[in-house]
Amino acid sequence: MSVWRDVIGQEAAVAVLERAVRDPASMTHAWLFTGPPGSGRSVAARAFAAALLCPQGGCGECRECRTALDATHADVDVIATEGLSIKVEQARDLVQLAAHRPSVGRYRVIVVEDADRLTERAADALLKALEEPAPRTVWMLCAPSVEDVIITIRSRSRHVRLRTPSVEAVADLLVRRDGVDHSMALYAARAAQSHVGLARRLARDEHARIRRHDVVSMAGKIVSVGEAVGAAQDIVTIAQEESAAASGERDAAERARLLEVLGADPTARTQPPHVRSQVAALEREQMTRATRFTRDVVDRALVDLLSVYRDALVHRTRAGAALVNEDSRAVVTRVAEAFTPEQLLRAMDAVGTARERIGANVAPLLALEAMALSLRLPR
Numbered sequence: 001m002s003v004w005r006d007v008i009g010q011e012a013a014v015a016v017l018e019r020a021v022r023d024p025a026s027m028t029h030a031w032l033f034t035g036p037p038g039s040g041r042s043v044a045a046r047a048f049a050a051a052l053l054c055p056q057g058g059c060g061e062c063r064e065c066r067t068a069l070d071a072t073h074a075d076v077d078v079i080a081t082e083g084l085s086i087k088v089e090q091a092r093d094l095v096q097l098a099a100h101r102p103s104v105g106r107y108r109v110i111v112v113e114d115a116d117r118l119t120e121r122a123a124d125a126l127l128k129a130l131e132e133p134a135p136r137t138v139w140m141l142c143a144p145s146v147e148d149v150i151i152t153i154r155s156r157s158r159h160v161r162l163r164t165p166s167v168e169a170v171a172d173l174l175v176r177r178d179g180v181d182h183s184m185a186l187y188a189a190r191a192a193q194s195h196v197g198l199a200r201r202l203a204r205d206e207h208a209r210i211r212r213h214d215v216v217s218m219a220g221k222i223v224s225v226g227e228a229v230g231a232a233q234d235i236v237t238i239a240q241e242e243s244a245a246a247s248g249e250r251d252a253a254e255r256a257r258l259l260e261v262l263g264a265d266p267t268a269r270t271q272p273p274h275v276r277s278q279v280a281a282l283e284r285e286q287m288t289r290a291t292r293f294t295r296d297v298v299d300r301a302l303v304d305l306l307s308v309y310r311d312a313l314v315h316r317t318r319a320g321a322a323l324v325n326e327d328s329r330a331v332v333t334r335v336a337e338a339f340t341p342e343q344l345l346r347a348m349d350a351v352g353t354a355r356e357r358i359g360a361n362v363a364p365l366l367a368l369e370a371m372a373l374s375l376r377l378p379r
């Protein structure tokens with residue numbers, strides 16, 4: 001057993017981190033973990049935290065290891081944001097926290113899961129802590145790529161680059177860690193394109209598999225303008241339903257808790273002004289969370305859609321090669337036969353453009369309609 005057991009397909013990165021644990025000369029107080037979504041940035045950061053806090057350098061079994069891995073250790077703080085950005089107030093809280101000595105361990109570790117979501121002012125606030133580090137505080141910032149983090153932060157951290165793990169490595173992890181059946185694990189790892197979290201979800205949640213299948217099937221069905229518009233609407237609806245399912249119960253519970261804290265009567269038709277303003281603030285926060293969630297689901301759907309056109313290209317050039325959508329070969333074949341390679345590339349461009357536009361805050365339905373119109377199959 002080792003603390004690195006769930007950090008899969010990252011031999012080079014693990015070697016660097018293990019050396020830092022063993023050799024004080026290789027250690028530094030700020031690390032930047034980059035890698036595509038689902039490559040395990042946060043998992044790697046937590047494993048590193050555990051290894052630093054473990055008396056044996058990362059046995060994977062002692063209390064220090066276990067609590068560091070699940071982020072319940074007193075000296076490990078994992079900051080994940082569900083909003084669209086990490087605000088300057090949050091960053092200042094982190095800087096304060098970083099100034100404190102560790103309470104029980106050798107180090108105090110602060111993991112920022114979405115360092116790419118730091119606002120400019122928040123990043124500036126963090127910078128001070130990185131420039132004048134507290135002696136035993138270690139920062140671990142995670143982001144998709146170095147370009148996503150402002151240069152001043154980049155230049156003060158050591159960079160650890162994670163790669164996309166292989167399909168087989170992800171499947172093995174699902175079998176070993178989550179007890180998933182081997183063929184299901186292989187399907188899920190492939191369909192999720194090695195995104196570990198998504199693969200786990202696909203393997204365990206039948207609804208997620210059905211939704212993915214619906215999105216993939218769209219590629220083989222869009223012929224008329226009406227069908228294109230309908231497909232765009234379907235993607236938005238799928239995303240909104242998923243978002244509502246994920247947040248409904250939690251939103252209501254948060255509201256009930258807030259009313260309780262404020263001593264307000266939850267059944268009252270009108271609330272006093274101070275309660276109303278707090279409830280309104282909570283609702284704004286919940287709305288932001290739902291927006292981000294919906295946008296993430298739409299983006300995932302587009303990644304799935306994109307994989308069909310890429311598969312179609314692969315199918316045309318290297319028939320028999322393994323496809324992401326091995327389970328939907330009929331759709332891939334239909335698309336491959338209907339489009340020329342140039343048209344397939346244009347379709348991939350259209351999906352990429354829609355992702356960029358939604359990322360830049362264009363209304364999803366609008367961006368998706370424009371995309372779907374360029375995905376129409378020739379009659």
Ligand SMILES: [Zn+2]
Nearest residue numbers: 054059062065
């Ligand atoms: Zn240990």
